[in-house]
Amino acid sequence: MAERLSPLAGFEPVSAESLRIEEIPFLTQLDVRVDPKSRAAAEIGLALGVPLPTEPGTYASGDCDVLWTGPDEWLVLAPPGAEGLEGRLREACAGAHVGITDVSAQRTAVLVDGPRSRDLLAHGCALDLHPRVFGPGRCAQTVLARAQVVLAAREGDAFMILVRSSFAGYLGAWLLDAAAEHLLD
Amino acid sequence: MLLIPCPWCGPRDEAEFHYGGQAHVAYPADPAALSDEEWARYLFFRDNPKGRFAERWSHTAGCRRWFTLTRDTATGVFESEAGA
Ligand SMILES: [Zn+2]
Numbered sequence: 001m002a003e004r005l006s007p008l009a010g011f012e013p014v015s016a017e018s019l020r021i022e023e024i025p026f027l028t029q030l031d032v033r034v035d036p037k038s039r040a041a042a043e044i045g046l047a048l049g050v051p052l053p054t055e056p057g058t059y060a061s062g063d064c065d066v067l068w069t070g071p072d073e074w075l076v077l078a079p080p081g082a083e084g085l086e087g088r089l090r091e092a093c094a095g096a097h098v099g100i101t102d103v104s105a106q107r108t109a110v111l112v113d114g115p116r117s118r119d120l121l122a123h124g125c126a127l128d129l130h131p132r133v134f135g136p137g138r139c140a141q142t143v144l145a146r147a148q149v150v151l152a153a154r155e156g157d158a159f160m161i162l163v164r165s166s167f168a169g170y171l172g173a174w175l176l177d178a179a180a181e182h183l184l185d
Numbered sequence: 186m187l188l189i190p191c192p193w194c195g196p197r198d199e200a201e202f203h204y205g206g207q208a209h210v211a212y213p214a215d216p217a218a219l220s221d222e223e224w225a226r227y228l229f230f231r232d233n234p235k236g237r238f239a240e241r242w243s244h245t246a247g248c249r250r251w252f253t254l255t256r257d258t259a260t261g262v263f264e265s266e267a268g269a
Contacts, residue, residue, distance in 0.1 A: 056193045056194060056195075056248070057194060057195070069248065070193070070248045070249060070250060071193060071248070071250065073248075126197075126198050140194065140247070141194075141246065141247045141248060141249075142197070142201065142246060142247060143198075143200065143201060143246050148246050
């Protein structure tokens with residue numbers, strides 16, 4: 001059987017006191033488009049176990065994470081191998097005017113954690129990532145080192161970066177380069 | 186660089202946006218009835234004011250929505266900012 005390789009399969013994780021960087025490969029990712037005021041949106045929320053967040057730049061967490069990516073668009077992140085999820089969402093809103101697309105292969109995830117994570121990201125991201133502004137539960141689509149990414153703030157100093165598969169190698173190399181000065185002490 | 190206030194995402198760097206030119210340019214009701222000159226005028230001719238200008242922007246690197254903002258072309262200040 002063919003071995004499945006993630007976009008960052010060759011990436012050497014960073015594990016230091018100040019900084020940790022590792023890929024979280026093969027997340028199940030679904031793009032959901034639906035009118036947030038519709039009955040179908042509520043049904044999808046019930047099926048996910050998390051209501052679709054309507055405040056721009058936020059995400060909701062339950063068994064999966066549901067990220068706001070537009071006024072009628074969300075990105076659902078579930079553990080690897082959650083193949084049944086797409087079908088369950090379709091069933092929940094059968095016949096309604098919605099779009100549910102599996103985009104798992106579109107992006108891979110990189111977790112950046114540690115007390116220097118904000119310093120690292122600030123090298124290539126113009127957003128204010130201070131926890132007062134961009135704390136746990138906030139997400140944003142923006143550019144990091146000119147690559148389009150989805151950023152999500154986790155608890156503490158952790159950030160999840162979702163990057164397109166074809167940009168993952170570049171961004172991984174950029175992160176390692178930008179991390180160098182934070183790994184000295 | 187301009188800091189453009191996306192109605193959904195808030196202020197973001199200009200590099201995240203695509204410019205769509207003058208806003209409120211209506212599509213001709215009956216394009217086939219236009220002369221070549223009138224059609225060219227619709228396609229290519231735009232206002233170029235010094236001052237208030239309503240423009241289309243798309244937040245391509247963010248929420249990917251199109252919207253209209255009014256900007257002062259002399260100062261680069263967007264009206265939602267000036268009023269804030
Ligand atoms: Zn936006």
